[in-house]
Amino acid sequence: MSDYLKNHPDENGYFGRFGGSFIPPVLEEPFKKIAQTYESLKNDPKFIEELKYVRKNYQGRPTPVSFAKNLTEYCGGAKIYLKREDLNHSGAHKLNHCMAEVILAKHMGFKKVIAETGAGQHGVALATAAAYFGLECEIHMGEVDIKKEHPNVVRMKILGAKVIPATKGLKTLKEAVDSAFESYISQADSSIYCIGSVVGPHPFPMVVRDFQSIVGFESKEQFAEHENGALPDNIVACVGGGSNSMGIFSAFIDDKEVNLYGVEPMGRGEKIGEHSATLTYGEEGVMHGFNSIMLKDEKGEPAPVYSIGSGIDYPSVGPEHAYLKDIGRTKVGLCDDKEAVDAFYKLSQLEGIIPALESAHAVAFAMKLAKTLAKDKTILVNVSGRGDKDIDFVVENYPIPNAKF
Structure with a gap:
């Protein structure tokens, strides 16, 4: 440890x-x-x-780290790797x-x-x-x-x-x-x-982080095998409460040269009730028995929140995420519904991986980030879950695009 x-x-x-x-x-x-x-x-x-x-022998760990060759070529910048928690038994981290x-x-x-x-x-x-x-x-x-x-x-x-x-x-x-x-x-x-x-x-917050840290420690060893012993330059994961992101961040917090991005859902816009971007728009407050950063309404109560990803529409965030942002160790990325759906389809049709909508937020931000970086830079994305649960909702509300990107 x-x-x-x-x-x-x-x-x-x-x-x-x-x-x-x-x-x-x-x-x-x-x-x-x-x-x-x-x-x-x-x-x-x-x-x-x-x-x-x-x-x-039951969960099927370790889950692999995969190089997303086609997605990398599509974005035209940094190399994108995927930690495949979607392959964990039951389909998520x-x-x-x-x-x-x-x-x-x-x-x-x-x-x-x-x-x-x-x-x-x-x-x-x-x-x-x-x-x-x-x-x-x-x-x-x-x-x-x-x-x-x-x-x-x-x-x-x-x-x-x-x-x-x-x-x-x-x-x-x-x-x-x-x-x-x-x-x-x-x-x-x-x-x-x-x-x-x-x-x-x-x-x-400690118990769940510790049990999820297996994601980060596996990733560190596996990524090094892909990149001749190197660490990833950037790690990207979605944040609602923040278990998958703390899981993968845990092994790299002491490695200051690795940028850690927690991606929040911008939903449909910046108004209260249209997003769940707690770390971006929230303030300190107590909810559900812990002090952290939370979105508040005009009365100081937990604000209404929204995200297309049901697992990340939460008005607060894990206290460790609040702390790591506060000391400058982590950075916050943003992804709206439209970007998440686009990434959902892009990862599906370019890599044959259907991600959960929550995970699609991380993929979408990684795609944007990759385009700003040189080709010798790397990004490791936590694909925290598979999208079986989301396919009916997505295709009913967002037409399947032509695969010719």
Whole structure:
């Protein structure tokens, strides 16, 4: 583990001034037990071996790093490489922390896991892990996302999960988190909350980052094999809550020569309610039990947000992302709906890879970035998930283009 990862967060769960734990008293003891169990297990040889076995023999890790030759030639600039988390079992990076969180639940003696989901990738991953380990699974999902991400809803149900609609407010990811937390409070003595990103009260931003860091450490070794031992010049990943981006950034934070770009969704425009660009337009605030950067309305409450990618339409962001931007270690990129859809089709038709709409935001920004760089520069993009869940929505709303670019 790098020096940075060893020292962040501090013992109270803070990354600088961001993070912490702002929760009802009823949850203080359960969260304390989760933190203590994680600290005792993370270096335990038996736990590590069990996780290694699952990752290799069930998830199919390591996922490869692929050179996107055709996309690189199309953009005409820097070489573009892809970290293929879409090839992880269940189709996204989410299983990396879900399998580990369910092992954690098993060690704590719990029989049930509860979570929220936006695009459904976390829900599918947790339902998969729960099925594998024989635990009950309860997933909360916004009504809007249930309709939009129907294939993932079906997958969750087939896997045995109970899917509960979040019917308040905008009926998307924030409301799903609200609903899941409300349910968890009444079941905290018999279940564990498995947060789906690097958000929430301590210890979850740390726990999810640590379990996702496998993406970054694999990438570092694999990229070096492609580029004669070199590091990538740039790493690009989408940011909503930020689990896939923290996963791939983790191994490179101490490598100052590597530019780290977190790409936010600009949606349909700059007005409140038209985007989810938290780090770009937000301000400091507490939501869902942690202090970070968040989008606020005129009353100082969490603002309505929007993105074509259901997994990244969140009005806050992981506290570590807020900290890394604050100290100048990471940069923020932007991608709107139109650019994301264009990248969705370009990657599909040039490389034979159908990305999740969330991942398409990262691909779109990488395409723009590549055109500004010399051909001897490199970009590594985290393709955090595959687009099976999005194909019906995309083709119904955006005609399939001619493949002759």
